Every structure is written in structure tokens, then in C-alpha cells.
Amino acid sequence: MKRAVYALLSLTLLGGCVKDISDNGSTKPGEEFNKFDFSTVKATTLSVDYGTQAEVYFEVYDAAPVRENAEGTAYEKVEGIEPLYAGYTDAEGRFSAKIDLPAYLAKAYIYTPNVHARTLLTADKNGAALTASAIETETAAAAKATRTGYESAxxxxxxxxxxxxxxxxxxxxxxxxxxxxxxxxxxxxxxxxxxxxxxxxxxxxxxxxxxxxxxxxxxxxxxxxxxxxxxxxxxxxxxxxxxxxxxxxxxxxxxxxxxxxxxxxxxxxxxxxxxxxxxxxxxxxxxxxxxxxxxxxxxxxxxxxxxxxxxxxxxxxxxxxxxxxxxxxxxxxxxxxxxxxxxxxxxxxxxxxxxxxxxxxxxxxxxxxxxxxxxxxxxxxxxxxxxxxxxxxxxxxxxxxxxxxxxxxKPGADDTKREVRLLKGIYAFEDLWPSRGDYDMNDVMVKLDYAKTVGSKGIYEESYLFKTFNNLAGLENGLAFTLGSDAVSAELEFSILRPAGKDNPSPEYESYAVEREGNVFLLTPNVKQDMGATYKITAKYASPIAEGKAAVVKPFIYRTNDDDLTPGLRKEVHLPFEAPTAKADTKFFGTSDDKSDPASGRYYVRAESYPFAFFLSGATEVDLSKLLDPVNEKTPIDKLYPAYMGWASSNGADNADWYK
Structure with a gap:
């Protein structure tokens, strides 16, 4: 397998579950487990119309990515904001597709650097749809301007x-x-x-x-x-x-x-x-x-x-x-x-x-x-x-x-390619599964970024990036992911960016060996070995793939050195309802605080208001700075984010932006 250098992602590791605490959340009467999947992602129909009759590259943000200059004559790009999605319209300047966006997104900002299209559009959410249009209706009155007080030329x-x-x-x-x-x-x-x-x-x-x-x-x-x-x-x-x-x-x-x-x-x-x-x-x-x-x-x-x-x-x-x-x-x-x-x-x-x-x-x-x-x-x-x-x-x-x-x-080379880095969000894991932890949700945190080289014909190359952070977890947790879609058979390259230090003043991405089990990739058996590192996985395609076939990664944490493990197997912690890999030790399902039932395809669920892991779509390190602060170690997440419990108890219907 070819190895190379690529990176652009953020993994966040923290935590240290050392004791169980009570869970004051409640399960509905008669329910054995909480059916809420704790998802912060919502499938949203995005429709954009630039009215250009020419293709337009665009990016989607949850905050305004540009501001007017001092003269009010042009827009300036705001630094430090990553888009949530990027793509191309068709040849008529139109785009419409169902894409995954953060559930909290009630208003979107659609930005393009293309000179022939309107720089910034806004779209308010209506149900499960976001619609933005640059087309302005010109009435006869609008086409008339005052004729007094000027020289014509x-x-x-x-x-x-x-x-x-x-x-x-x-x-x-x-x-x-x-x-x-x-x-x-x-x-x-x-x-x-x-x-x-x-x-x-x-x-x-x-x-x-x-x-x-x-x-x-x-x-x-x-x-x-x-x-x-x-x-x-x-x-x-x-x-x-x-x-x-x-x-x-x-x-x-x-x-x-x-x-x-x-x-x-x-x-x-x-x-x-x-x-x-x-x-x-x-x-x-x-x-x-x-x-x-x-x-x-x-x-x-x-x-x-x-x-x-x-x-x-x-x-x-x-x-x-x-x-x-x-x-x-x-x-x-x-x-x-x-x-x-x-x-x-x-x-x-x-x-x-x-x-x-x-x-x-x-x-x-x-x-x-x-x-x-x-x-x-x-x-x-x-x-x-x-x-x-x-x-x-x-x-x-x-x-x-x-x-x-x-x-x-050259003939046929009419596709305008762009390299763009997108923010996916942050994964947070409690590592004492199947037992309940202290619910500070910071034993392993993984900030995920996504980079792609995209054109109107599809995706030519894509990368997932995981950056790690200091953590206080007492256990040695490994980090891994499953890979889906066409990327499994693509040319894959792996690299690592270790943090700067006395012996590494100018860090660069280095080729990195990754253990592979089919579509499962084990990045490291112990995230503490390269604390603060960023791991990058790049898929290169011989010909562009459709947006709908973009690679899908599902990070999880694991351990192989617990005394109670079956030899050759491992403990894995995934998102609620997500199936484990073939190497997971199934004897722990349905024990202690876990309410999994492999026979019915139900995994990593529990009865009350805290999950064993979740993914916070669109979250940044600034959003979760409280979880990254060692002072807050062992503090349940709802104590740091008061709106959390309303979100969890409403199955995500309320307070979708509780972490923003």
C-alpha cells in the first residue's frame, strides 16, 4: 500500500473516567433503553440558484464568512471559519440535493469566490429545506432611476x-x-x-x-x-x-x-x-x-x-x-x-x-x-x-x-478543480463501557476535518483528518475507524503530523503505517503515544467520483489489554446503534449499564440521558473548550452545558445548538 503525506483534521483527546455517578435523566415508562440516537446531524435539502447560466463553486457556512470592507465597496473573507459543505452548481447555476448538515442550522450562509456570481446568499430553513436564490425580480418601477442632478456621461x-x-x-x-x-x-x-x-x-x-x-x-x-x-x-x-x-x-x-x-x-x-x-x-x-x-x-x-x-x-x-x-x-x-x-x-x-x-x-x-x-x-x-x-x-x-x-x-480538461477543507465536527467517547462513567464525555475526543479536491465532474481526491489533544484518561485507548464507499478500493495514503516541540520545532507530515483489517483501519493502539498528533487519510481516485459516493468514516475507540477480554478480541466503543467490527468482544453487550441486543442489531445504547459516545456536528474546539479544560474533569456534560438535558430529553427536538 502506498504511503504519503496528507493532513488537515483535528482529533481531540481528553478525559479520565475513574468512577461511576448517578444519572438523573429518565427513560420513558416501560422502555428498556433510550431510543434517541443522540444524533446532531440532519439530512437537509439544499437548493441554490444563482441565475448565472454557468456553473458556480459555492461553500456553506453556519456564520457569515465575509464582511464588508471599510468603504462598503467589497467583501473581505473572515479568517478561521471552515465551511460545512462545498460543491458546484450545474451549468445553469443551480444546485439541489439532500446533504447532511448540523441539526442546529436554522440559517445558512452560501458563499462563492467566483467573480460571476453573487458573493453571499442567505438561506433560512423551512422544515428540512434550505433555499437560497440570487435571482431578483425586476419590476418596471425598479428599472426606473431618478434622472435629475447628474450629467449623463x-x-x-x-x-x-x-x-x-x-x-x-x-x-x-x-x-x-x-x-x-x-x-x-x-x-x-x-x-x-x-x-x-x-x-x-x-x-x-x-x-x-x-x-x-x-x-x-x-x-x-x-x-x-x-x-x-x-x-x-x-x-x-x-x-x-x-x-x-x-x-x-x-x-x-x-x-x-x-x-x-x-x-x-x-x-x-x-x-x-x-x-x-x-x-x-x-x-x-x-x-x-x-x-x-x-x-x-x-x-x-x-x-x-x-x-x-x-x-x-x-x-x-x-x-x-x-x-x-x-x-x-x-x-x-x-x-x-x-x-x-x-x-x-x-x-x-x-x-x-x-x-x-x-x-x-x-x-x-x-x-x-x-x-x-x-x-x-x-x-x-x-x-x-x-x-x-x-x-x-x-x-x-x-x-x-x-x-x-x-x-x-488540454482537450477535455475543462473541469475547474478546487481544494477545500470542511469542518465535520467532534466525536466524544466515554471509555468505561459497558459501565457508566462520569459523563464528562472527554475521555477521547476526536475533531474531524474533511478535505477534498472537487470539480463540477465530482471528487478527485479526499482526505479525513483527526487531531489529538492532551487528555487525562487513565486507560490506554486506541483510535480506529471503518471506511466506506469507493474509498475502500482507492489508492490510500496515510500520514501523521506530530506536535511541535524541542525535538520537532518545524513539524511536517510524515508517512505513517496503519494496520488494516479489510475496511477497518487502526490508527494507533494508544492515543497517548503521540499526544496532540494529527492523523491524515487520503483517498485518490483514478477518475472523479460522484458526491454521493464520497468516503464515509466512522471513528471508534478500542482497547486490547483489558484482563477480562477474550484473547484476540477487543473492547470497542462506537456511536449509539452503530455496529461494532468483527473483532469486538461480544460478551460485554447487554452487561452492566449497556442495553445492547446484538440479535436485534442494537448496539451501544443505555437506558437514560447520557450516551457512551456521540458526534457533535459542526462543533469546534472553541465550542467545546469547557470539555478541554482540565478544571472541568469529571464534571457531567449537562453541568457545563445547561441546555444539554433539554436536548436529550426531547430526543433532539429542542436546544439543537446546545454546544454552540
């Missing part, structure tokens, strides 16, 4: 030409869109996946794509752009210019910009699309063919042609919030101009801004019939993700534009 004060055609003076919607097939990017929605490889709303744009270089034409060519999207609170204007490559312009005034889109607001600003929709100036997918005016320096349209000469460069410029009819709250006049040419961008004081504020790259994918140049703008100095306005450009001939970075994909 303030950017014309910079000397921009409006020679391509006319547009309305309220929203700046153009009447000169290009409708031909040769230069319009008909597959523009498929380019969102390409854009997502470079632009991530939660991260800065990679330096290798930031460019202050205009597009050089190696051949005579016709050129058109297709508007992909905007993601900004501003109502910006966008134009283009051109010049002989042998004569780089000294300033923006020298290039005579020509208006393309007076108002680049597409009405889908991720912070507040309902508000932005009222000030929309352009639809996604709108194309415009660029014109070459040989006498533009003379202020003349004479000789206008669709063909740009070989040896010219085409540049683009964005005028921040230049359109007069702006979103409320973002009405400030900005003199900032972002240009693709080196030295032509200027700040609010008219001073040249030297750092690149644009990103340019070519995306090719032969299986999708895509060979396009993608350009994007950062519309102000405060942003870094370069996704405020994104468009694609095509030329005829297609290879006329050269000298730009490329993102090339």
Missing part, C-alpha cells in the same frame, strides 16, 4: 469620442451592439470558468497576469469585445484607444479614447444586486466591434474602417464612476482612470499611477472551441482582485494579437 469631459453610436442618457445603454457571429464570443458563459482560474473575489489577482501592456497586432485585423461581467458598486465608463507601437503615448490625453460602454454596471454587483439592477447599463454577453479612425488626432471620422493596421497597439481605459446616474451611497465623483498602457493610469489628483491596474491573458480550450483574450480592470486603488470589469476580445485573424500570458487547457 461625465467622462466626455475627458475628450472621449462617442463615434461608435448613440446610447440613452439615463442608463447609458448602447444601440450599437455587434450581432455578427465571427467576432462575437458566442460561448462567453464558458469563459467564466476560465476567469475563475485567475480571479477570486477572496484573493488578490496573481502578479503574473497583471499587465500594463496593450494588445499588439502582428497582422491587420478586425477586433470586437464581448462584455463578460462587472463586479463593482461603481457606474464606470469604458473606452478604447490605439496607437502606432513605435510611438508610445506620453499621457492619456494623447490617445483620444473612444467610448465603448458609457455605463459598465451590469446590475449584478455581488454585495447588493437588487440595488445595482436599477442602474444597469449593459447586459452580460453584449459585444461591440471596434473601429479604426486614421484621422482621429485631427478630430475627424473620415476613413473609418473596421480593420486595424499591423504594428498598432490597442489599449483600454476605465473611468471610475464616470456615469452620472449612480448607485445611491456610491455617488462620489472619481477622476481615477485605469488604463492598460504603462504610465497612462491616473489617480484622483491627475497624477500618473505606475502600478498595473489591469489583467490580461489568453484562454484556449480546443474541446470548448475557445481561443479568446480576457481582460479585466481594477476600478480603484483600494482593490486587488482585478475583477471589477471583465471582457473578452476576439480578432480576425484569431492569431493577430500576440505577447500576452496564456491559460491553455
Amino acid at each position: 461625465a467622462v466626455t469631459g475627458d475628450g472621449w469620442k462617442t463615434w461608435l453610436g448613440t446610447y440613452d442618457d439615463t442608463y447609458g445603454r448602447i444601440d450599437y451592439a455587434y450581432t455578427g457571429d465571427e467576432l462575437r464570443e458566442k460561448n462567453w458563459k464558458k469563459l467564466y470558468n476560465a476567469a475563475n482560474k485567475v480571479f477570486d473575489t477572496s484573493k488578490a489577482c496573481p502578479a503574473e497576469y497583471r499587465s500594463s501592456s496593450d494588445l499588439y497586432l502582428e497582422k491587420d485585423a478586425e477586433v470586437a469585445i464581448t462584455f463578460l461581467m462587472s463586479n463593482t458598486c461603481w457606474n464606470c465608463s469604458m473606452g478604447y484607444y490605439y496607437y502606432d507601437a513605435a510611438e508610445h503615448p506620453a499621457s492619456l490625453k494623447d490617445v483620444h479614447p473612444i467610448m465603448i460602454f458609457p455605463n459598465t454596471q451590469d446590475g449584478k454587483w455581488s454585495n447588493d444586486p437588487k440595488k445595482a439592477a436599477k442602474y444597469k447599463g449593459v447586459d452580460r454577453g453584449t459585444a461591440v466591434q471596434l473601429m479604426f479612425y486614421p484621422k482621429i488626432a485631427e478630430g475627424s471620422e473620415e476613413g473609418a474602417t473596421t480593420v486595424f493596421p499591423k504594428g498598432y497597439r490597442i489599449g483600454f481605459v476605465l473611468a471610475t464612476n464616470a456615469w452620472g446616474n449612480r448607485l445611491p451611497g456610491f455617488t462620489g465623483v472619481k477622476k481615477y482612470r485605469a488604463a492598460t498602457s504603462d504610465g497612462l493610469s491616473i489617480n484622483d489628483k491627475g497624477v500618473a499611477y505606475k502600478q498595473p491596474r489591469t489583467a490580461v491573458y489568453r484562454y484556449t480550450n480546443s474541446s470548448l472551441d475557445l481561443n479568446s483574450v480576457i481582460c479585466s480592470f481594477e476600478d480603484y486603488t483600494t482593490g486587488q482582485n482585478f475583477s471589477d470589469v471583465i471582457f473578452t476580445m476576439k480578432s480576425n485573424p484569431v492569431d493577430a494579437v500576440v505577447d500576452i500570458p496564456s491559460v491553455d487547457e
Whole structure:
């Protein structure tokens, strides 16, 4: 079996049951055992609709994973919060499936870093369903904005030409869109996946794509752009210019910009699309063919042609919030101009801004019939993700534009993969089974994280991570798990991350040998041997598997050195009603405080309000800090968490968030 290094999980070990105490919980009259399984997981139908007609990667949280920046113009990711679920919508931007989520989850936060979709959605629970939608209904009244107190196109004060055609003076919607097939990017929605490889709303744009270089034409060519999207609170204007490559312009005034889109607001600003929709100036997918005016320096349209000469460069410029009819709250006049040419961008004081504020790259994918140049703008100095306005450009001939970075994909490699780490929760075990313990539920605690490499075609790789913590348990407990689904036959790798110390100042994951019994894996016979370690188990698949076939792990604790054990067998402690492995010593079932009945398939149950083990879905170390505090050793869990008993006595109907 191949061994390797992988980790990302948390196992929590504590406790020390040394005596029995009374259980003041009650079993219903006539009942031999408590039928409540103490589960904190609920199968929930999650439905998400982004209305994008393009796939969207998303994550599900139990708290808001983003916050607005100081200016209120964008979201910032909150550090230290792990998602509960992550996946992809279909090609229409929709997702609907039944998934396991914490039972306490009454409201979910749906986040995406994709530039083409709304960053944050919320979903309130209705029965066993969570529904989130980014689709906003636009009424005729909503589409009308106040027309007083603004100049329709303030950017014309910079000397921009409006020679391509006319547009309305309220929203700046153009009447000169290009409708031909040769230069319009008909597959523009498929380019969102390409854009997502470079632009991530939660991260800065990679330096290798930031460019202050205009597009050089190696051949005579016709050129058109297709508007992909905007993601900004501003109502910006966008134009283009051109010049002989042998004569780089000294300033923006020298290039005579020509208006393309007076108002680049597409009405889908991720912070507040309902508000932005009222000030929309352009639809996604709108194309415009660029014109070459040989006498533009003379202020003349004479000789206008669709063909740009070989040896010219085409540049683009964005005028921040230049359109007069702006979103409320973002009405400030900005003199900032972002240009693709080196030295032509200027700040609010008219001073040249030297750092690149644009990103340019070519995306090719032969299986999708895509060979396009993608350009994007950062519309102000405060942003870094370069996704405020994104468009694609095509030329005829297609290879006329050269000298730009490329993102090339092999045929069929059109699946956008992401690596994500998810929080599963914490397992807690009492180790005196079959006898009752002190119910502090901290003899062995296991915090479980889950990592996967996922794409729209499924899961390519997945890992389970278990991190251990100091514990006060007097017994030597082993840690193991059963593995289900396709992972059993996958290529498996095991590693361990030991805690930092004098002899290990910079710990790294190391290959780790694990004893295997079919689908049972024994991680360690004594968790105290590597106290505080994190164990990682990774399954690699030859081809992606469906989400529904994701690996299933069921951790349990065990001992093999008790005097009363049958030779070759072991004591095991599992969750209520969960079957043991074939190596479990069955003579202990139904003895002492245990009410198991193997003949009827009933295991690890007792009569009253404390289980021998449970799993707390969505729990973190912060949530269970009281259990991890040695001061609280031997204190029953309901004394530390007063809402616990109401949850247990109601069979989970009440106080589902008792540990949060």
C-alpha cells in the first residue's frame, strides 16, 4: 500500500473516567433503553440558484464568512471559519440535493469566490429545506432611476469620442451592439470558468497576469469585445484607444479614447444586486466591434474602417464612476482612470499611477472551441482582485494579437478543480463501557476535518483528518475507524503530523503505517503515544467520483489489554446503534449499564440521558473548550452545558445548538 503525506483534521483527546455517578435523566415508562440516537446531524435539502447560466463553486457556512470592507465597496473573507459543505452548481447555476448538515442550522450562509456570481446568499430553513436564490425580480418601477442632478456621461469631459453610436442618457445603454457571429464570443458563459482560474473575489489577482501592456497586432485585423461581467458598486465608463507601437503615448490625453460602454454596471454587483439592477447599463454577453479612425488626432471620422493596421497597439481605459446616474451611497465623483498602457493610469489628483491596474491573458480550450483574450480592470486603488470589469476580445485573424500570458487547457480538461477543507465536527467517547462513567464525555475526543479536491465532474481526491489533544484518561485507548464507499478500493495514503516541540520545532507530515483489517483501519493502539498528533487519510481516485459516493468514516475507540477480554478480541466503543467490527468482544453487550441486543442489531445504547459516545456536528474546539479544560474533569456534560438535558430529553427536538 502506498504511503504519503496528507493532513488537515483535528482529533481531540481528553478525559479520565475513574468512577461511576448517578444519572438523573429518565427513560420513558416501560422502555428498556433510550431510543434517541443522540444524533446532531440532519439530512437537509439544499437548493441554490444563482441565475448565472454557468456553473458556480459555492461553500456553506453556519456564520457569515465575509464582511464588508471599510468603504462598503467589497467583501473581505473572515479568517478561521471552515465551511460545512462545498460543491458546484450545474451549468445553469443551480444546485439541489439532500446533504447532511448540523441539526442546529436554522440559517445558512452560501458563499462563492467566483467573480460571476453573487458573493453571499442567505438561506433560512423551512422544515428540512434550505433555499437560497440570487435571482431578483425586476419590476418596471425598479428599472426606473431618478434622472435629475447628474450629467449623463461625465467622462466626455475627458475628450472621449462617442463615434461608435448613440446610447440613452439615463442608463447609458448602447444601440450599437455587434450581432455578427465571427467576432462575437458566442460561448462567453464558458469563459467564466476560465476567469475563475485567475480571479477570486477572496484573493488578490496573481502578479503574473497583471499587465500594463496593450494588445499588439502582428497582422491587420478586425477586433470586437464581448462584455463578460462587472463586479463593482461603481457606474464606470469604458473606452478604447490605439496607437502606432513605435510611438508610445506620453499621457492619456494623447490617445483620444473612444467610448465603448458609457455605463459598465451590469446590475449584478455581488454585495447588493437588487440595488445595482436599477442602474444597469449593459447586459452580460453584449459585444461591440471596434473601429479604426486614421484621422482621429485631427478630430475627424473620415476613413473609418473596421480593420486595424499591423504594428498598432490597442489599449483600454476605465473611468471610475464616470456615469452620472449612480448607485445611491456610491455617488462620489472619481477622476481615477485605469488604463492598460504603462504610465497612462491616473489617480484622483491627475497624477500618473505606475502600478498595473489591469489583467490580461489568453484562454484556449480546443474541446470548448475557445481561443479568446480576457481582460479585466481594477476600478480603484483600494482593490486587488482585478475583477471589477471583465471582457473578452476576439480578432480576425484569431492569431493577430500576440505577447500576452496564456491559460491553455488540454482537450477535455475543462473541469475547474478546487481544494477545500470542511469542518465535520467532534466525536466524544466515554471509555468505561459497558459501565457508566462520569459523563464528562472527554475521555477521547476526536475533531474531524474533511478535505477534498472537487470539480463540477465530482471528487478527485479526499482526505479525513483527526487531531489529538492532551487528555487525562487513565486507560490506554486506541483510535480506529471503518471506511466506506469507493474509498475502500482507492489508492490510500496515510500520514501523521506530530506536535511541535524541542525535538520537532518545524513539524511536517510524515508517512505513517496503519494496520488494516479489510475496511477497518487502526490508527494507533494508544492515543497517548503521540499526544496532540494529527492523523491524515487520503483517498485518490483514478477518475472523479460522484458526491454521493464520497468516503464515509466512522471513528471508534478500542482497547486490547483489558484482563477480562477474550484473547484476540477487543473492547470497542462506537456511536449509539452503530455496529461494532468483527473483532469486538461480544460478551460485554447487554452487561452492566449497556442495553445492547446484538440479535436485534442494537448496539451501544443505555437506558437514560447520557450516551457512551456521540458526534457533535459542526462543533469546534472553541465550542467545546469547557470539555478541554482540565478544571472541568469529571464534571457531567449537562453541568457545563445547561441546555444539554433539554436536548436529550426531547430526543433532539429542542436546544439543537446546545454546544454552540
